[in-house]
Amino acid sequence: MPTAWQIECFRDRFRSLELEISRVAEKDHPYPEPDTIYDALKEVLKSRLLHFNDVVENFELGDPESERKLQGELDTIADQLDYVAEVFSYADRVDSARIPFEILRSLSWVASTLLNEDCHTVVRLDAEYNYSILSCRREFENRGWEEEWLAALQKRRSKRKREVEENTAEQSTEQPVTVLLLGFPSYDAGSILLHALAAHELGHEIYYRHENQILEALDQAVQTVSAIGHRYHDELVDYAESNIKKPSGSGRTDDYDKSVNQVRAKLLEFMKDWLMEVFSDLVAAKLIGPAFIAAFDHIQLKLHKTDKTHPSGYLRRQIVHEYLKQALPHIIQDDVWRDLFHGVDVVNKPPTKDSGEPDDPLMPLYPVGEEICRLCLEPLSAILEDDKIPSPLKEEERIAALLKNTEEYIDHLAPPSVPFDVTGDPLSDVNNFWLLMYAAWHYRLNKSHFMEFAKRFGWAEDLGRAEDALGNLVLHGLESLELRFRWNQSRRIENGNGPHTTGAVEAQRS
Amino acid sequence: MPITRMKTAANPYAPLAWTTSKAVLALEKLRKDKSIRDDELGALKEVAEQLDLLYEASQISLTDPNKNASPYMEPRLRTSFFTLLAIREKSLPPIKLPAFKEAGSILHAIHGQYKDSNNPEDLDPAMLKDAQDVCVEFLEHLNKQHPSVTSR
Numbered sequence: 039m040p041t042a043w044q045i046e047c048f049r050d051r052f053r054s055l056e057l058e059i060s061r062v063a064e065k066d067h068p069y070p071e072p073d074t075i076y077d078a079l080k081e082v083l084k085s086r087l088l089h090f091n092d093v094v095e096n097f098e099l100g101d102p103e104s105e106r107k108l109q110g111e112l113d114t115i116a117d118q119l120d121y122v123a124e125v126f127s128y129a130d131r132v133d134s135a136r137i138p139f140e141i142l143r144s145l146s147w148v149a150s151t152l153l154n155e156d157c158h159t160v161v162r163l164d165a166e167y168n169y170s171i172l173s174c175r176r177e178f179e180n181r182g183w184e185e186e187w188l189a190a191l192q193k194r195r196s197k198r199k200r201e202v203e204e205n206t207a208e209q210s211t212e213q214p215v216t217v218l219l220l221g222f223p224s225y226d227a228g229s230i231l232l233h234a235l236a237a238h239e240l241g242h243e244i245y246y247r248h249e250n251q252i253l254e255a256l257d258q259a260v261q262t263v264s265a266i267g268h269r270y271h272d273e274l275v276d277y278a279e280s281n282i283k284k285p286s287g288s289g290r291t292d293d294y295d296k297s298v299n300q301v302r303a304k305l306l307e308f309m310k311d312w313l314m315e316v317f318s319d320l321v322a323a324k325l326i327g328p329a330f331i332a333a334f335d336h337i338q339l340k341l342h343k344t345d346k347t348h349p350s351g352y353l354r355r356q357i358v359h360e361y362l363k364q365a366l367p368h369i370i371q372d373d374v375w376r377d378l379f380h381g382v383d384v385v386n387k388p389p390t391k392d393s394g395e396p397d398d399p400l401m402p403l404y405p406v407g408e409e410i411c412r413l414c415l416e417p418l419s420a421i422l423e424d425d426k427i428p429s430p431l432k433e434e435e436r437i438a439a440l441l442k443n444t445e446e447y448i449d450h451l452a453p454p455s456v457p458f459d460v461t462g463d464p465l466s467d468v469n470n471f472w473l474l475m476y477a478a479w480h481y482r483l484n485k486s487h488f489m490e491f492a493k494r495f496g497w498a499e500d501l502g503r504a505e506d507a508l509g510n511l512v513l514h515g516l517e518s519l520e521l522r523f524r525w526n527q528s529r530r531i532e533n534g535n536g537p538h539t540t541g542a543v544e545a546q547r548s
Numbered sequence: 549m550p551i552t553r554m555k556t557a558a559n560p561y562a563p564l565a566w567t568t569s570k571a572v573l574a575l576e577k578l579r580k581d582k583s584i585r586d587d588e589l590g591a592l593k594e595v596a597e598q599l600d601l602l603y604e605a606s607q608i609s610l611t612d613p614n615k616n617a618s619p620y621m622e623p624r625l626r627t628s629f630f631t632l633l634a635i636r637e638k639s640l641p642p643i644k645l646p647a648f649k650e651a652g653s654i655l656h657a658i659h660g661q662y663k664d665s666n667n668p669e670d671l672d673p674a675m676l677k678d679a680q681d682v683c684v685e686f687l688e689h690l691n692k693q694h695p696s697v698t699s700r
Binding site for chain 1 (some may be wrong): 559562563564565566567568569570573576577580582609610623625629630633636637648680684687688689690691
């Protein structure tokens with residue numbers, strides 16, 4: 039039961055967290071976006087402290103009934119403080135000198151157009167070998183902190199408005215509605231080609247547009263594999279029987295029914311995460327073809343690894359391969375990508391006990407989960423087809439010509455942005471980001487051509503340096519495309535035409 | 549979610565736990581004839597709705613061949629279905645769950661009466677105690693839910 043000392047420790051925790059967030063917030067940053075996150079976290083702390091003080095005032099120590107309630111309240115507050123510390127840890131270290139800040143404007147541009155949301159990107163170096171994009175607005179909403187997020191945004195807007203009024207030469211702009219926290223492996227801080235994975239990560243946000251439809255498809259697939267006669271039906275029955283740990287006393291049949299119910303619910307639960315990954319992979323494949331798989335291979339070396347949040351790398355590439363065969367056959371037929379799909383034909387082999395954590399109780403359900411993913415490919419593809427985002431890779435001849443032109447630029451160490459048309463149409467222009475990334479990976483995986491490039495400039499013994507050079511060219515190309523787009527937009531505004539929008543964007547907004 | 553697994557994960561039950569803890573405090577204040585803030589009154593309504601959904605979720609059977617039972621009929625119901633599942637998994641048999649339906653009705657009544665009168669003295673003390681007991685028990689269940697950091 040709680041003690042006066044424990045309550046004092048809570049007060050200390052509130053104080054230390056508030057001080058640390060303020061200390062980091064007051065440091066000089068290369069950009070202002072993290073301040074919104076720090077302000078929002080301070081708002082969360084403020085409201086939790088108000089609640090804590092009320093709790094201490096209303097529940098007395100020494101009375102067992104009151105102490106039980108107090109314990110429940112303190113446990114909840116302790117969790118909230120842990121979550122504040124966790125989110126703060128995401129937003130700490132966003133100003134490392136090793137961070138490639140130049141990519142951020144391009145990523146913000148792409149994200150804002152795809153997601154119809156004002157997105158500003160900040161990057162942090164991750165000690166783990168991983169790549170992530172976290173929408174702070176969604177993260178705060180998921181934690182029940184939406185009011186605090188909105189309050190922080192409002193505060194930033196007011197501050198910005200005051201600054202603009204003091205400096206009349208500057209145009210007033212709205213603050214971002216969300217801040218995207220890009221987590222990037224510290225070890226690969228300079229790798230630009232790795233940002234092909236942004237296509238997958240932004241796919242997670244697109245997933246939420248279609249979540250209900252996707253879950254309906256999942257529900258249908260679970261019913262299919264559970265039906266009598268399906269090859270996984272017996273496995274599910276065996277699993278349900280072995281899942282009865284302790285008889286409840288209400289009879290074996292009743293226990294079995296409850297167990298089957300629980301097994302299906304477990305399937306639905308972890309498959310939601312798996313399908314989010316599979317759908318995001320399909321979004322990435324639509325935007326950038328197999329190029330994101332090449333970047334994925336830099337991150338995930340154990341392709342057989344399966345857990346309750348992510349299906350195995352083999353299954354994921356098998357599904358991407360199947361999708362591309364249907365949706366973009368001219369892309370998948372290109373020999374350059376062949377190595378990435380080596381082994382996809384052997385993945386029908388169910389996951390073994392080495393595939394997951396040794397004590398993972400869900401392991402027997404993973405083969406069923408893989409079957410469900412395959413069953414869902416068709417409905418997921420249909421959902422994606424209906425989404426308004428066009429694939430930049432649709433036109434076969436145009437892609438072939440673009441690859442040829444970009445190769446010529448890269449061969450001569452020139453940023454390969456000139457071959458791309460900038461029309462002022464947001465969706466079409468933003469597709470240049472993906473096309474350039476696609477072209478860069480195409481160049482990188484063309485073994486003989488890339489080796490020639492490396493030899494020509496003296497990097498044959500160190501292909502990593504050649505890849506860095508390619509990455510730098512891509513970075514300059516992306517910056518140039520983004521600047522050309524903004525130039526085009528501002529020219530239209532100057533001419534009184536307003537920013538160019540497309541029918542697709544209007545449709546999405548409506 | 550990152551491209552591969554991560555060690556940390558948000559607790560999906562945390563927002564509900566927070567709202568429930570606000571409701572427990574609000575009921576305590578009302579029992580002491582103190583007035584409550586708007587956000588605390590809102591928490592009473594929200595928890596009442598959640599208890600209704602949990603009752604509805606407890607009626608779902610995924611094995612009933614006569615029903616096309618699906619927790620995906622409505623997103624909030626789906627969330628409640630998995631909340632209930634998580635509570636059951638963390639409880640030792642025989643599992644005795646709080647009386648969601650009755651507690652939901654009582655909380656709706658408390659919310660309605662206080663909203664109309666703004667006077668805690670108008671409320672029935674026995675009703676307040678019953679509602680708070682269920683909320684405390686429910687909060688204890690929710691506080692047991694933490695995502696595993698090892699298997700992600």
